[in-house]
Amino acid sequence: MSKELNVLLGHSADNDGIEEYDNPLPTWWLGLFYFTIVWGAVYAVHYHFVGGRSQAGEYDAEVAAYEAAKPKTSTAGPTEGPDAITAGKALFDTNCVSCHGPKADGVDAAGNKSIGPNLTDAEWIHGGTLADIEKTITVGVPEKGMITWGPILGPEKVKQVAAFVHSSGGGQ
Ligand code: HEC
Secondary structure (H helix, E strand, O other), X not given: OOOOOOOEOOOHHHOOOOOOEOOXXXXXXXHHHHHXXXXXXXHHHHHHHHOOOOHHHHHHHHHHHHHHHOOOOOOOOOOOOHHHHHHHHHHHHHHOHHHHOOOOOOEOOOOOEOOOOOXXXXXXXXXXXXXXXXXXXXXXXXXXXEOOOXXXXXXXXXXXXXXXXXXXOOOO
């Protein structure tokens, strides 16, 4: 390189006494600099055209993976209205008759008083609104023999059987 090195530019008077050289950048530094430019161009071409990747595509793929991994919404059916009551009746017949009787009135098939109380009258130990009934079924009354149904049936089926109990006469 013919240029003379380490020559002060001599404008320190304008720059609060700061001196400056005008030396060329080191070759290794320039090499790195040009390499990053070439790399950027190659990468951009690869990313967009060869690899066919895009931020939107990556986003869609992540959303699709999330949708595939998340628990499926229950197929238990409606949780309120007449269809819920019908589904709730079937659940009651399977799970609750043994203690509350086939008619939910606290009388067993042989006509004797059953373990569980009458659910069709206006007398409620734990409240007769739909929300009360749902809560009693979910948490149960384990110390009195009423099972904690929440983890067994899951929230949708609890809502259905609660809808049935609520509709059985005594609901408030
Ligand atoms: C193993 C017996 C048993 C089974 C099975 C059972 N229950 Fe009960 N249930 C009871 C008992 C005992 C009580 C009374 C709890 C108390 O005295 O606090 C009760 C209370 C209730 C109450 C509250 C009544 C009130 O007066 O507040 C509801 C509602 C109820 N059960 C619904 C159900 C439903 C719905 C099912 C089926 C998913 C079911 N039970 C299954 C024994 C049972």
